[in-house]
Amino acid sequence: MTSVPVAEAAPAPGAQEFIPGAPPPASAIADIWRGIGRENPVLVQLLGMCPTMAVTNVLANGLAMGLATTFVLVGSGLFVSLFRKYIANEVRITSYILIIATFVTLADMLLAATFPDIRKALGPFIPLIVANCLLLGRAEAFAAKVPVKRAVADGLGMGLGFTLSLSMLSTIREVLGKGSILGHPLFGPRFEPWVFMMLPPGGFLALGIALLGVAYVGELRKRRARRAPVAGRVAA
Amino acid sequence: MRDLSWIFISTMLVNNFTLVMFLGLCSFFGVTGKVETAWRLGLANTFVLVLTAVSVWVLNTFVLAQTPYLRTIAFIVVIASVVQIVEMAVKKYLPVLFRQLGIYLPLITTNCAILGLALFQTSRGYTFVEGLVFALGAGLGLTVALSLMASIRERTELSDVPAVARRMGLVLVIASCLSMAFMGFAGMGTAG
Amino acid sequence: MSGPACHVPEPPPAVHKSTPAWRLLLTLVVAGAAAGWLIVSVYNATLPAVERHAAEQVNEAVRQVLKAPARWDTLYLVDGALTSKRPASVNAETPMAFVGYDAGGRRIGAAITAAEPGFQELVTLMIGFDPATGALTGYDVLDQQETPGLGDRIESDTDFTRQFPGRVAPLVGVKRAPATPNEVQTITGATISSRAVVRIINDAVARWRPLLQAYDRGGQE
Numbered sequence: 321m322t323s324v325p326v327a328e329a330a331p332a333p334g335a336q337e338f339i340p341g342a343p344p345p346a347s348a349i350a351d352i353w354r355g356i357g358r359e360n361p362v363l364v365q366l367l368g369m370c371p372t373m374a375v376t377n378v379l380a381n382g383l384a385m386g387l388a389t390t391f392v393l394v395g396s397g398l399f400v401s402l403f404r405k406y407i408a409n410e411v412r413i414t415s416y417i418l419i420i421a422t423f424v425t426l427a428d429m430l431l432a433a434t435f436p437d438i439r440k441a442l443g444p445f446i447p448l449i450v451a452n453c454l455l456l457g458r459a460e461a462f463a464a465k466v467p468v469k470r471a472v473a474d475g476l477g478m479g480l481g482f483t484l485s486l487s488m489l490s491t492i493r494e495v496l497g498k499g500s501i502l503g504h505p506l507f508g509p510r511f512e513p514w515v516f517m518m519l520p521p522g523g524f525l526a527l528g529i530a531l532l533g534v535a536y537v538g539e540l541r542k543r544r545a546r547r548a549p550v551a552g553r554v555a556a
Numbered sequence: 557m558r559d560l561s562w563i564f565i566s567t568m569l570v571n572n573f574t575l576v577m578f579l580g581l582c583s584f585f586g587v588t589g590k591v592e593t594a595w596r597l598g599l600a601n602t603f604v605l606v607l608t609a610v611s612v613w614v615l616n617t618f619v620l621a622q623t624p625y626l627r628t629i630a631f632i633v634v635i636a637s638v639v640q641i642v643e644m645a646v647k648k649y650l651p652v653l654f655r656q657l658g659i660y661l662p663l664i665t666t667n668c669a670i671l672g673l674a675l676f677q678t679s680r681g682y683t684f685v686e687g688l689v690f691a692l693g694a695g696l697g698l699t700v701a702l703s704l705m706a707s708i709r710e711r712t713e714l715s716d717v718p719a720v721a722r723r724m725g726l727v728l729v730i731a732s733c734l735s736m737a738f739m740g741f742a743g744m745g746t747a748g
Numbered sequence: 749m750s751g752p753a754c755h756v757p758e759p760p761p762a763v764h765k766s767t768p769a770w771r772l773l774l775t776l777v778v779a780g781a782a783a784g785w786l787i788v789s790v791y792n793a794t795l796p797a798v799e800r801h802a803a804e805q806v807n808e809a810v811r812q813v814l815k816a817p818a819r820w821d822t823l824y825l826v827d828g829a830l831t832s833k834r835p836a837s838v839n840a841e842t843p844m845a846f847v848g849y850d851a852g853g854r855r856i857g858a859a860i861t862a863a864e865p866g867f868q869e870l871v872t873l874m875i876g877f878d879p880a881t882g883a884l885t886g887y888d889v890l891d892q893q894e895t896p897g898l899g900d901r902i903e904s905d906t907d908f909t910r911q912f913p914g915r916v917a918p919l920v921g922v923k924r925a926p927a928t929p930n931e932v933q934t935i936t937g938a939t940i941s942s943r944a945v946v947r948i949i950n951d952a953v954a955r956w957r958p959l960l961q962a963y964d965r966g967g968q969e
Contacts, residue, residue, distance in 0.1 A: 366724060369585065370668045374578035377896075408767035408775055415779055417636070421629040422783040426790050429625065433794035436801040440891075444675035447628045451668035453582065497896065515897040520576045521735035528728030535720040562865055571869060625791040629783065680870075742895070743867050743940045 348473035355477025362485035362527075363534050367454040372486060373523035375445050379502050382490030383483065384438045385445065388427045390479025392449055393458060395423040397475030400463040407464075416459040417450070424449045454478065489526050493517045560689045563682075567693035569741040573669050574701040575734055580669030584705060585727055594706035595699055602695025604664050605673055607638055609691035612674040613684050631674045639664055669698060704734055805890075810846045810859045813876030813886045815913075817848030817856050823963065830963040845956060848876075857885045858960050862952035866944040869893040871902070873945065875952050877917065879960035882953060886913045887945070899941035908935050908942065917953040921946040 361367045371389070376382040396419045400407075407415045428446045431439040439446065449455065458478055463471040494500060497517030499507045516522045573579045580601070588594050611634050620627055647654045664670060673694055677687050708730050717726055810820060823830040825843035835842065846859040858879055863872040871892045876885035889903040901908060911932045921934045921943045934942035 366585070369581040370578050370672075373581070403779075406775065408772050410767060411772045411775055414633075414636075415775065417632055418629065418776075418779050418783055421632050422786060425625060425628045425787050428628070429787075429790050429794045429798075432801075433797035436798070436805070444672060444679055447631075447675050448579075448668050448672055450628055450632050451671045513897055515895065516736075518896040519735075519739065520578065521732045521739065523578065524728050524732035524735055528725050528732060531723070531728060532720055532725035535723060535725055539720050566865070566869070625787055626784070629787075 348469050351470055351473035352477035352480070355474060355479070355481040356484060357481070359478075360481040360485060361454045361478055362482060362489075363530060365454075366531075367457060368452040368482065369527075370448060371445055371452060372489065373520070373527060375442055376486055376490035376493055376523060376526070377497065377518045378494045379487060379490045380438060381441050382486040384431070384435065385442060386479070386483025386486040388431060388446060389449055389452065389454070389482050390476065391427050392420060392423040392455060393475035393479040393482075394472055395426070395475075396420045396455060396459055397463040397471040398468060400459045401466060401468045401471030404464050412464065413456070413460070416456060416464075420455045420459065421450050454482065485530075489523075489530065492526050492530075493522055497522060560686065563686055563689050564693040565741075565744055567690055568697040568700070569738065570744055572697045572701055572738050572741075573672070573694045574698055575731070575738045577672070579672040580667050580698055583664075583667055584702060584731070585724065588702055588706040588709055591703055591706040591710060594702040598695070598699025598702045601664055601667070601669065601698050602692065604639060604642065604670060605691040605695040605698075606688060607642060608635055608670050608673055609677060609687040610684075611635075611638055612677055613682075613687050616678055627675075627678065631671060635670050635674065669694065701734070705731065708734075806846075809874040809888045809890060810848065810876075812888045813859050813874050814846070814848035814856050815876075815885055818851040820846045820848040820859075822846055823858075823960075825959065829966075830959050845960065847960075857883075858956070860952055860956050861890060862948050862955075863891075864944065864948045864951065866892060866902075867894050867899045867938075867940045871941070871944055871948060873948050873952075875949050877953055877957075879957050879964065882917050882957060884912045884915050884917060884949065884953075887949065894938070894941045898938045901935050901938050902941050902945050905935055908933075912949075918950040919946045 355361070359365060362369075362372050368389070371385050375385045396416070399419045400416060403415075424447060427449070428439070431442075431446060458474065462474050466474070491501065494502075495506060496514045497519075499505060499511040499513045514522075517526065567573065571577055574581065574584050583597055583601070587597050612631065615630055615634060620630060643654075673691060677690055682690055705727075709727065712726060712730070721729075811817070814820065821832060822834075823832055823845040824835055825845070826835050830845060844860075848856045848859065850856055856878075857876050859874055859876045861872060861874050863870045865871070869892070871894065872890040874888045874890055876887065877883060878885065887909070892900060892903060894900045894902065903909075911926065914929070915932060916929050918930065920931050921939075922931050923934055923936075923939070926933055932942075932946060934946075
């Protein structure tokens, strides 16, 4: 399920380490793919852990949180990039936080108007997107340095990568913990749900196992690369 | 109806901010290499949480009563400023304390536990005193969780762990076990 | 050991000359004004839908706990007494009672909301009862964070919930089949959550019954 390619030289890094100084020359399409795979915010960069575990007990919540975060990432990326020449260096963090908080508030209100049940289930975790370090990280390290098109593509890629990871975790937790997917029962009435997976420790365990899987894939690649140095290239 | 001891026990143990509500995970995973740093960070957090509870109460009562839609922005801006001011004040007047806690203060600004406290305090409509108790319980709960995690991690340093688990995998599995242990507190204060 | 770096990245070295203070202020003021304008306009645009959803939720709960009344009145608790007049400042925190009537105009009962600690967090219920006799018409769980599969059966287990209509508060939770009209059988594996429901109902009825009776006496003149 998780065919996430892992870069060899990525020891649980922060966002900055990927883009030292200027971003590497790349197309918008490459920006999108990077967020989904090689620099996946959850599985590789370990950013935004609070929502990752707090809302991933059922798929609907994980999906909603992922899409709301994507909306904020794209919106803030667009505005940060658009005004990057006008935002003075001294007030840039404040300005970024202001832009992010605005989009979070918008996402919260739109969700309240369209899907009140999901918004109620997510509760304060929607406003908490502001404190998700992924957003400030992308604004500072990427959107503030590139043209609008690439900033939006990066926001979209990071957002989709975030949404995919959250959906994956919440699918595992909902199927095991409730025996259903998006509320539809999967197994017969004799299925005994593994309630543990719905509870907080199940969240830690699910992500722990996912990370072990990612590390295992990385380890395999490293071993293969050592044996045949030519074949061990990472699909970028 | 909502008595203070229940709020305190509930936030510190039953609904522990870190292990049950998943708030402040960044510092939980990032700064729990050593017990010494962990509990100091926990205390610095408690300090900022109590200050946040006070400022949020002031904001909610006098500023945001008519404009609830500005909450998110107001909270994040006020929290950032409060931490900044506290940092400057502590540095100037309590240099000894600053040397022990100071370096953690900037780390706390972007900690979701602080914003989480502000949001939960608001959505539950806590009064001033209830808010203070809530902040104190949350802070001590964080301190307990951080110290426990750090003391376990100190021990795993010396053990032979498979290569794949050496980074975050093992830490998350430990967190899962700790969280499971804290589930045992559920029902405390209400059973009977 | 480097965990997820979650602090604000260090500012890059100041390579260009510093900006005058008025420009910094101008940037922030313009950004703040634009953000405020955007938020207020979206707030105004979404407000009707949000209020409609909230009202629908309450209506549905009232219909359920009062067994589909033909109509109902809303009473507001102001200064320790109930009034049918809507106070100037009504919000979600204002305590309210919904008094339902059947098609013939006979009163079915009153629905009220109450919240108290459950196993994990506060459990919020809407409770329907007849103020004259203290007999329950039912309850509906508005909010709960109880253990999935165990404690949350206070919401989903119909064997448990269907006991309540007709029972007379104050209730007693028992582990065997109920023998008297004020006993209810608790859920196996969720005794604390079941007892929390019983306690919330008892406290709420004890609090609201005198208020509603006082309102009845005042209303009859």
